[in-house]
Amino acid sequence: MADGGPDGSPPVRARGLVKRYKEVLAVDHVDLNVESGDVYGFLGPNGAGKTTTLRMALGLIVPTEGKVELFGRDPMREGARALEGVAGFVEAPRFYSYLPARKNLELLAALDGDGASSRIDEVLEIVELTPRAKHKVGGFSHGMRQRLGIAAALLRRPRLLILDEPATGLDPAGMRDMRTLIRQLADDGITVLLSSHQLPEVQELCDRVAIVDSGRVVYEGALSELRRQGGAGYRMRTTEDERALPIVRAQAGVDGVASGEHGIGFEADEASVGELTVALGRAGIGVLSLTPELATLEDLFFRLTDDKGVSPETEPPPRELVEAS
Amino acid sequence: MSSVAAAPAAPAAVHPARRPSTFTVYRWELRKLVSQKRTYLGFGLAVILPLIFVIVELVRNQPAHGDTIFAQEILQSGLATPVLMLTFLVGFFLPLIASLVAGDIVANEDSNGTLKTILTRSVDRGQVFAAKTAAAFTYAVVATYLAGAVGTIGGVAAWGFHGLRTLSDTYVSAPKALLLVFAAHTFFLIPLIAVASIGVLLSTVTRNSAAAIVGTIGVTIVLAIISAIPGLEGLHPYLLTQQYFAWQGLLRTPTDWAPITHSAWVCALYAVPALIAAYLVFLRRDVAGG
Numbered sequence: 001m002a003d004g005g006p007d008g009s010p011p012v013r014a015r016g017l018v019k020r021y022k023e024v025l026a027v028d029h030v031d032l033n034v035e036s037g038d039v040y041g042f043l044g045p046n047g048a049g050k051t052t053t054l055r056m057a058l059g060l061i062v063p064t065e066g067k068v069e070l071f072g073r074d075p076m077r078e079g080a081r082a083l084e085g086v087a088g089f090v091e092a093p094r095f096y097s098y099l100p101a102r103k104n105l106e107l108l109a110a111l112d113g114d115g116a117s118s119r120i121d122e123v124l125e126i127v128e129l130t131p132r133a134k135h136k137v138g139g140f141s142h143g144m145r146q147r148l149g150i151a152a153a154l155l156r157r158p159r160l161l162i163l164d165e166p167a168t169g170l171d172p173a174g175m176r177d178m179r180t181l182i183r184q185l186a187d188d189g190i191t192v193l194l195s196s197h198q199l200p201e202v203q204e205l206c207d208r209v210a211i212v213d214s215g216r217v218v219y220e221g222a223l224s225e226l227r228r229q230g231g232a233g234y235r236m237r238t239t240e241d242e243r244a245l246p247i248v249r250a251q252a253g254v255d256g257v258a259s260g261e262h263g264i265g266f267e268a269d270e271a272s273v274g275e276l277t278v279a280l281g282r283a284g285i286g287v288l289s290l291t292p293e294l295a296t297l298e299d300l301f302f303r304l305t306d307d308k309g310v311s312p313e314t315e316p317p318p319r320e321l322v323e324a325s
Numbered sequence: 326m327s328s329v330a331a332a333p334a335a336p337a338a339v340h341p342a343r344r345p346s347t348f349t350v351y352r353w354e355l356r357k358l359v360s361q362k363r364t365y366l367g368f369g370l371a372v373i374l375p376l377i378f379v380i381v382e383l384v385r386n387q388p389a390h391g392d393t394i395f396a397q398e399i400l401q402s403g404l405a406t407p408v409l410m411l412t413f414l415v416g417f418f419l420p421l422i423a424s425l426v427a428g429d430i431v432a433n434e435d436s437n438g439t440l441k442t443i444l445t446r447s448v449d450r451g452q453v454f455a456a457k458t459a460a461a462f463t464y465a466v467v468a469t470y471l472a473g474a475v476g477t478i479g480g481v482a483a484w485g486f487h488g489l490r491t492l493s494d495t496y497v498s499a500p501k502a503l504l505l506v507f508a509a510h511t512f513f514l515i516p517l518i519a520v521a522s523i524g525v526l527l528s529t530v531t532r533n534s535a536a537a538i539v540g541t542i543g544v545t546i547v548l549a550i551i552s553a554i555p556g557l558e559g560l561h562p563y564l565l566t567q568q569y570f571a572w573q574g575l576l577r578t579p580t581d582w583a584p585i586t587h588s589a590w591v592c593a594l595y596a597v598p599a600l601i602a603a604y605l606v607f608l609r610r611d612v613a614g615g
Contacts, residue, residue: 055441060611061612080344080446080447080449084447095439096439097437111345111447152442
């Protein structure tokens with residue numbers, strides 16, 4: 001498990017964070033609580049304010065209001081000291097295109113101090129860039145730059161890794177590898193704050209999430225709790241669906257009953273489901289299958305962000321928000 | 326990534342990390358400059374212009390045109406060449422060379438997004454600013470001495486290592502003349518550093534390399550135009566462009582320190598506020614480029 005700050009402060013704590021660009025409110029009173037050991041998903045559509053929030057967390061931009069602390073330290077007040085044990089990148093990681101990958105890492109290691117230069121070979125190996133270490137970054141693909149970004153972050157031996165859309169722009173294999181790496185880093189005790197608009201990525205990696213929409217956090221907490229709040233649904237197939245339907249509807253504790261070609265869907269707690277199966281048996285109706293169906297993250301995401309009827313991965317963001325965030 | 330098999334670096338223990346010094350950041354700023362082709366554009370100008378001058382004068386084999394004593398001395402002493410070249414270069418080319426890097430040094434990294442990369446490491450913004458400013462100054466210094474060295478070597482190779490007549494019409498020995506050539510270039514660095522400081526300010530504020538470079542040259546051109554407008558003679562002592570020739574006080578006997586000391590504080594009036602403003606902007610600016 002990752003450590004907290006010297007006084008047990010959490011890796012990230014944001015309170016009332018606001019960023020305004022003239023007329024555009026990019027971040028609207030955001031509170032975040034990333035605990036040690038979390039793989040924390042910061043989820044929202046493009047232009048929702050995720051990147052702007054992460055920039056404030058890393059001290060790159062000045063909050064209009066509120067503050068963010070990393071292990072109890074405010075980057076705006078304590079500068080580089082607040083970033084001790086913290087690494088990551090916002091948007092795509094950027095490097096000096098005229099320098100080879102290794103030279104880029106040497107430069108960043110020099111700016112890290114604390115023996116970071118001795119870890120260059122190790123981190124290049126981790127992201128499988130050793131064979132390309134002497135090649136100029138200008139010739140690197142997007143995926144290779146993302147991997148170099150992870151390598152640059154690992155140089156700092158972080159306790160908190162902040163990654164902004166790390167899998168964006170990668171091919172399916174690259175996305176899979178990136179997720180595997182993040183999972184492994186988390187397993188090794190690194191707290192991860194991961195922004196994404198890719199729901200499968202968050203669902204696969206994260207245990208706690210904040211969902212942000214139009215600059216505001218609309219949910220923060222455990223992913224499992226979010227899915228539980230989404231309601232416990234069931235789908236059931238019987239020997240006689242037509243006769244079973246009124247019995248299901250009449251059963252106490254059962255709601256949202258709907259019938260279709262894949263059987264009868266409904267929401268209920270476990271006790272009510274048990275009573276329902278007994279009632280069906282008494283009526284001479286056999287239960288062929290009874291499958292629990294938890295709400296998907298996508299369902300919940302759209303519910304929380306006022307379903308705009310488009311995928312969060314494809315929605316074109318408002319231009320002013322993209323520029324702002 | 327076969328990272329699954331590899332063991333990532335373990336998280337650091339909770340202890341104060343040893344932070345890099347500003348000199349380390351400065352050293353890497355220089356390495357970045359050395360690695361960029363455009364860095365050599367200014368150095369190329371600093372080398373080629375004196376070389377062209379020497380070659381043309383060798384071919385012509387007549388005293389150079391001009392009303393300065395050094396133009397008349399060109400064929401008598403190779404050490405007249407760097408002094409004459411300095412007179413030519415101070416008005417435009419050396420300020421241009423200084424602004425090429427000073428105007429670019431922050432804005433380029435901002436627009437490429439690498440500024441956010443280095444600002445998320447273990448160095449404070451103040452350290453990065455100091456290192457970048459020092460690197461821009463270093464470039465201006467190297468370019469100036471490079472032009473002086475090429476002029477000196479070319480002049481001496483063409484016309485010999487001889488003593489030099491000063492602006493006071495006195496004669497100084499060759500070794501002393503060489504020392505004066507070096508001192509002249511050194512004291513010209515005072516206004517040149519002021520020009521570079523304006524470049525750093527514009528680079529920080531505009532976030533656009535081209536705008537910062539053109540803006541810096543624009544400032545010096547505007548000051549030069551002001552110095553040519555009748556009725557504004559009272560401003561002349563306080564114009565940066567008027568300080569470009571203060572080093573000529575060294576080439577008088579006895580040395581005339583008055584224009585040099587005047588130049589020092591006038592240049593400080595340009596450089597110090599520019600650097601303070603640039604520093605404050607850099608400390609509090611939003612870094613969202615790239």
